Amino acid sequence: MLIVHKYGGTSVGDVERIENVTNRVAKAREAGDDIVVVVSAMSGETNKLIGFAHHFTKEPAKKEMDMLLSSGERITAALLSIALQARGYDAVAMTGRGAGIVTDDTHTYARIKSIDPKAMHSAIKAGKIVIVAGFQGVNQDGAVTTLGRGGSDLSAVALAAALKADQCEIYSDVDGIYTTDPRIEPNAKKLDVISYDEMLELSSLGAKVLQSRSVELAKKLNVKLYAKSSFSDNIGTLITKESNSMEEVLVSGVVLDKNQARVTLRGVSDRPGIASEIFTMLAKENINVDMIIQNVGADGSTNLGFTVPQSDHEDAKKLMMNFNHDIEGMDFDEHVCKVSVVGVGMKSHSGVAATAFTVMATNSINIQMISTSEIKVSMVIDEKYGELAIRTLHEAYELDK
Numbered sequence: 001m002l003i004v005h006k007y008g009g010t011s012v013g014d015v016e017r018i019e020n021v022t023n024r025v026a027k028a029r030e031a032g033d034d035i036v037v038v039v040s041a042m043s044g045e046t047n048k049l050i051g052f053a054h055h056f057t058k059e060p061a062k063k064e065m066d067m068l069l070s071s072g073e074r075i076t077a078a079l080l081s082i083a084l085q086a087r088g089y090d091a092v093a094m095t096g097r098g099a100g101i102v103t104d105d106t107h108t109y110a111r112i113k114s115i116d117p118k119a120m121h122s123a124i125k126a127g128k129i130v131i132v133a134g135f136q137g138v139n140q141d142g143a144v145t146t147l148g149r150g151g152s153d154l155s156a157v158a159l160a161a162a163l164k165a166d167q168c169e170i171y172s173d174v175d176g177i178y179t180t181d182p183r184i185e186p187n188a189k190k191l192d193v194i195s196y197d198e199m200l201e202l203s204s205l206g207a208k209v210l211q212s213r214s215v216e217l218a219k220k221l222n223v224k225l226y227a228k229s230s231f232s233d234n235i236g237t238l239i240t241k242e243s244n245s246m247e248e249v250l251v252s253g254v255v256l257d258k259n260q261a262r263v264t265l266r267g268v269s270d271r272p273g274i275a276s277e278i279f280t281m282l283a284k285e286n287i288n289v290d291m292i293i294q295n296v297g298a299d300g301s302t303n304l305g306f307t308v309p310q311s312d313h314e315d316a317k318k319l320m321m322n323f324n325h326d327i328e329g330m331d332f333d334e335h336v337c338k339v340s341v342v343g344v345g346m347k348s349h350s351g352v353a354a355t356a357f358t359v360m361a362t363n364s365i366n367i368q369m370i371s372t373s374e375i376k377v378s379m380v381i382d383e384k385y386g387e388l389a390i391r392t393l394h395e396a397y398e399l400d401k
């Protein structure tokens, strides 16, 4: 078999942990499989590098940031290769470029355009364990690019697809996908299997255990994906295509996203084009708008609310000042969070949303915004109730059973 392993920051956090990964890779190799390993930077390294840049300016050039941040993953790739060689294994470390990963030009959030797996294939054929620095590629001009935070997961899935690997195993400090973040709810249960769509919702709604773009790609290219722990031998969670039996389960998980800020615009001129002007301006500044609600207008005006990532909150505030003449009042709140309930079973069962609202009511938590899709219900609430909401929702849907 050809297996892609990916080890995240905590799994390669120091030399002892890299030693641990060395043992695991060696063991998999001894079992007779061909192994390609994708590594993250040591935990905290990427943030440390960002901090260095911010010492000089709040807005460093994105191209230089890619040059800077891509170095974290290279360090780990080289160290792991050195460690394997020291143990007598034939290993080779590659950068994104070396692994043939070509992306578009969007520095710090590049999309993979193509992968030429030739170099990896010939190394594998020569009996080598291939170690690839995650989170990076090069654009068509050869400049290094990075794939967005948590992007080593994406590197792993994309390489698994390009290599036609039998499976892709993402190793972190949890032994799989849980019904909610086990750090918030110790009674969370590990799932044996979860559908791509549910996982995609959980990831995009805030569960950082897998990067959402990686799940999207795994779904698109049908990559057999496992979430496992680098600290145990548990079989982990399989992320795969939806099956009929999955729909019997009403709710698969609940998730908390603390990185939310709410913007409310009151008395917005109720005329065609206003929403387009507001959201086009936000999009031009690359501000990712999440939930949007607008009321039915009355007296020529309407109210408009939306959420943005907390880090974009100040920028969104500044941009909204441009609409002073169109808006009576504005209200900004960065102390909000989003709690969401996810499950494919919602498609065929009613009452899931009502239960969520009842849980909030019972705990006297005010719901500020609501949005739903076929397989999720999300609510924006006061940040201080986020963890309480997660724990009580977890109990209400009997996820601990």
Ligand code: ADP
Binding pocket: 007, 008, 009, 010, 011, 040, 150, 171, 172, 173, 174, 176, 177, 178, 179, 180, 181, 182, 183, 202, 206, 207, 208, 209, 210, 253
């Ligand atoms: P890595 O550094 O290896 O990429 P991450 O820190 O990105 O690992 O992801 C692992 C973390 O994700 C866990 O420590 C856990 O706290 C968090 N997490 C959030 N939601 C979930 C969930 N539903 N199941 C498992 N882990 C979760």
Ligand code: ASP
Binding pocket: 008, 009, 040, 041, 046, 047, 072, 134, 135, 148, 149, 150, 151, 152, 153
């Ligand atoms: N090192 C990068 C980050 O911290 C990429 C990754 O770990 O996946 O976001």
Ligand code: MG
Binding pocket: 008, 150, 153, 208, 209, 210, 211
């Ligand atoms: Mg991660």
